[in-house]
Amino acid sequence: MVCFCFLVDQTKKVRRCKPVAGMCSRCGGGASVADMKTETRFCHVPFYWRSWKAIMCTFCGSVLRSYH
Template sequence: MCLVFVCDEDDTVLSRQPAPGACPFCGGLVQVVDIERQWRFCFFPLYWKTKRQFYCSLCNRHLVVPNQ
């Protein structure tokens, strides 16, 4: 008996925008990146979610912004 799982996770960048402020590590510009994450099982989408992440454009670090 052979059991095969065909799962796939796909990340798509929807948009990039400049954000106010500077990177605390290098002082570079901060970018807001909207990413859509989609999980599929046998080419059928099971789950998708859009996330907003912050990155430095100079050192390419992922920046964490605390919720207010």
């Protein structure tokens, strides 16, 4: 009997952000434009990553709009 165990996770990190005009539709907090980095790891070894921009809330952290 063979048993495979794979550990795959994905993390999102904010690299830079600057405030913009606007408010969050969910909590009413301020908005900011952020440079995001998504990293997918397999058994703690990163094998895929991408950088993208997003408008996110500074209070609750939700992504309001993304630009891939």
